[in-house]
Amino acid sequence: MSEAVSGQPQKKSKWSLVGKDPYAMPIEQIDLSHPGIWQANEYLPFMERLRKEEPVHYCPESAVGPYWSVMKYADIMQVDTSPQIYSSEPTIGIVDTFQEYSLPAFISMDPPKHDEQRRVVQGVVAPANLKNLEGLIRQRVCTILEGLPVGEEFDWVERVSIELTTQMLATLFDFPFEDRSKLTYWSDAATAIPGGGVVSDHQERWQAIQDCLAYFTRLWNERVGQEPGNDLISMLAHGEATRNMPQEEYLGNVLLLIVGGNDTTRNSISGGVLALNENPAEYDKLRADHSLIRNMVSEIIRWQTPLAYMRRTALMDTELGGKHIKKGDKVVMWYASGNRDEDSIERANEFLIDRLNARQHLSFGFGLHRCMGNRLAEMQLTIVWEEIMKRFHKIEVVGEPERVYSSFVKGYTKLPVVLHGLK
Amino acid sequence: MVNILFIEHDGSEYPVEVATGASVMQAAVSNGVPGIDADCGGSCSCATCHVYIKEEWLAKVGEVNPTEEAMLSLSTDRKENSRLSCQIQVTEELDGLVVTTPEFQF
Numbered sequence: 001m002s003e004a005v006s007g008q009p010q011k012k013s014k015w016s017l018v019g020k021d022p023y024a025m026p027i028e029q030i031d032l033s034h035p036g037i038w039q040a041n042e043y044l045p046f047m048e049r050l051r052k053e054e055p056v057h058y059c060p061e062s063a064v065g066p067y068w069s070v071m072k073y074a075d076i077m078q079v080d081t082s083p084q085i086y087s088s089e090p091t092i093g094i095v096d097t098f099q100e101y102s103l104p105a106f107i108s109m110d111p112p113k114h115d116e117q118r119r120v121v122q123g124v125v126a127p128a129n130l131k132n133l134e135g136l137i138r139q140r141v142c143t144i145l146e147g148l149p150v151g152e153e154f155d156w157v158e159r160v161s162i163e164l165t166t167q168m169l170a171t172l173f174d175f176p177f178e179d180r181s182k183l184t185y186w187s188d189a190a191t192a193i194p195g196g197g198v199v200s201d202h203q204e205r206w207q208a209i210q211d212c213l214a215y216f217t218r219l220w221n222e223r224v225g226q227e228p229g230n231d232l233i234s235m236l237a238h239g240e241a242t243r244n245m246p247q248e249e250y251l252g253n254v255l256l257l258i259v260g261g262n263d264t265t266r267n268s269i270s271g272g273v274l275a276l277n278e279n280p281a282e283y284d285k286l287r288a289d290h291s292l293i294r295n296m297v298s299e300i301i302r303w304q305t306p307l308a309y310m311r312r313t314a315l316m317d318t319e320l321g322g323k324h325i326k327k328g329d330k331v332v333m334w335y336a337s338g339n340r341d342e343d344s345i346e347r348a349n350e351f352l353i354d355r356l357n358a359r360q361h362l363s364f365g366f367g368l369h370r371c372m373g374n375r376l377a378e379m380q381l382t383i384v385w386e387e388i389m390k391r392f393h394k395i396e397v398v399g400e401p402e403r404v405y406s407s408f409v410k411g412y413t414k415l416p417v418v419l420h421g422l423k
Numbered sequence: 424m425v426n427i428l429f430i431e432h433d434g435s436e437y438p439v440e441v442a443t444g445a446s447v448m449q450a451a452v453s454n455g456v457p458g459i460d461a462d463c464g465g466s467c468s469c470a471t472c473h474v475y476i477k478e479e480w481l482a483k484v485g486e487v488n489p490t491e492e493a494m495l496s497l498s499t500d501r502k503e504n505s506r507l508s509c510q511i512q513v514t515e516e517l518d519g520l521v522v523t524t525p526e527f528q529f
Contacts, residue, residue: 077463080468081466081467111493115497118497119496122497127526128526128527359462360462360463360464364462366466366468366469368493370468370469
């Protein structure tokens with residue numbers, strides 16, 4: 001998932017817009033790339049002003065340099081579906097990466113290389129294969145939910161969202177269960193900014209990635225010698241199209257799968273709990289009709305938008321929304337804004353679990369780079385909510401949620417809750 | 424009006440009658456035919472309205488366009504007769520068209 005602005009807040013930055021009135025500053029000073037307003041949950045009115053007044057917006061100066069922000073659903077769709085103009089290389093994060101500290105992964109490649117590499121691995125998260133894993137994932141979801149205390153405060157992020165996604169990843173890879181916390185660490189380290197809390201410098205981050213690679217190389221070697229199984233590594237090791245893939249490709253893509261499948265789903269699990277608490281009438285609808293879960297899962301993914309943006313780089317001079325974008329410019333598609341665009345989504349600023357066309361959201365992106373794990377994410381969230389509704393009347397949020405210090409990973413570090421059993 | 428027969432992967436049949444001008448995807452979605460998600464709403468950018476065209480209709484539905492080819496080439500269930508149904512316009516010529524939906528949209 002490339003390098004993004006994430007980690008822990010350090011000292012107050014001069015770039016932070018926290019506490020500022022979005023309508024009282026010159027519009028060019030609005031800078032969505034700084035993590036401050038995302039962590040403080042103050043980003044919505046900034047996005048709203050840009051959507052209304054300057055939907056393709058140039059920020060001339062920021063901690064990450066100048067960049068364009070694309071705010072409207074239709075414009076985002078145009079950028080996302082024009083890879084010949086807007087490249088995913090060299091990176092899809094707002095910060096340029098250090099070449100020596102990255103591995104090849106198809107998320108930051110253009111066609112034809114992107115297509116070739118994606119085609120090799122995407123079968124492992126295609127619905128036909130996911131069917132084989134559903135029973136085991138459900139079993140593990142049940143075990144976690146049954147171990148939770150009722151009527152007593154605990155942190156939903158730690159006990160459920162992180163634990164569930166880590167276990168699900170371990171399940172998908174058939175990764176040694178006792179070592180599963182390594183997956184969480186490798187995933188967090190891969191997207192961390194050095195010095196931001198998870199890792200102290202590039203070298204430490206790179207070391208984490210190397211450890212991950214060594215571990216997965218060992219697993220591959222084990223699985224090659226065993227009967228083919230239903231886990232991702234075994235499928236890759238035995239699959240006709242993948243068994244001879246170069247080691248670097250295997251590792252780069254395994255890492256992409258770990259990162260892509262980890263905090264996105266984690267934060268959508270937490271985000272759904274929060275959204276239902278903030279919209280009690282929707283929670284009532286859900287209690288009255290569990291068959292809404294499938295539709296609700298899409299609405300949760302829209303509402304959460306677990307990755308706030310994807311970045312592209314203009315390959316040529318072009319025009320978008322009446323603005324002239326120059327070759328080499330950074331162009332940031334703010335999915336978090338397009339998902340709130342009233343011109344494309346009816347009542348976009350309301351959380352409605354029975355929304356019509358709930359699947360038509362931007363959170364998975366569109367075009368060639370559309371989220372490969374989208375069906376897996378939907379399956380995981382559906383199972384989680386089906387099993388939650390069988391057991392609990394309410395997951396009550398009892399304190400302020402704490403949010404991730406990142407403008408890329410949109411999520412939670414803490415969500416204090418109390419469970420209420422079925423009456 | 425034009426008649427189109429949608430057949431699910433399990434064999435269930437859904438005959439629909441639609442006006443010309445719409446896309447085959449819209450014909451399915453507006454008539455409640457299951458098996459087509461159409462996540463992008465018809466802009467050829469998600470591949471979740473994937474269908475298989477019955478052999479004898481292949482010539483009549485026209486060629487796969489380049490954007491469609493790019494999206495289809497990433498499908499795990501791509502076949503010779505694969506199309507994205509949002510890219511096929513319903514015309515009088517297509518009266519009697521038969522399409523099959525895949526088990527999964529991906």
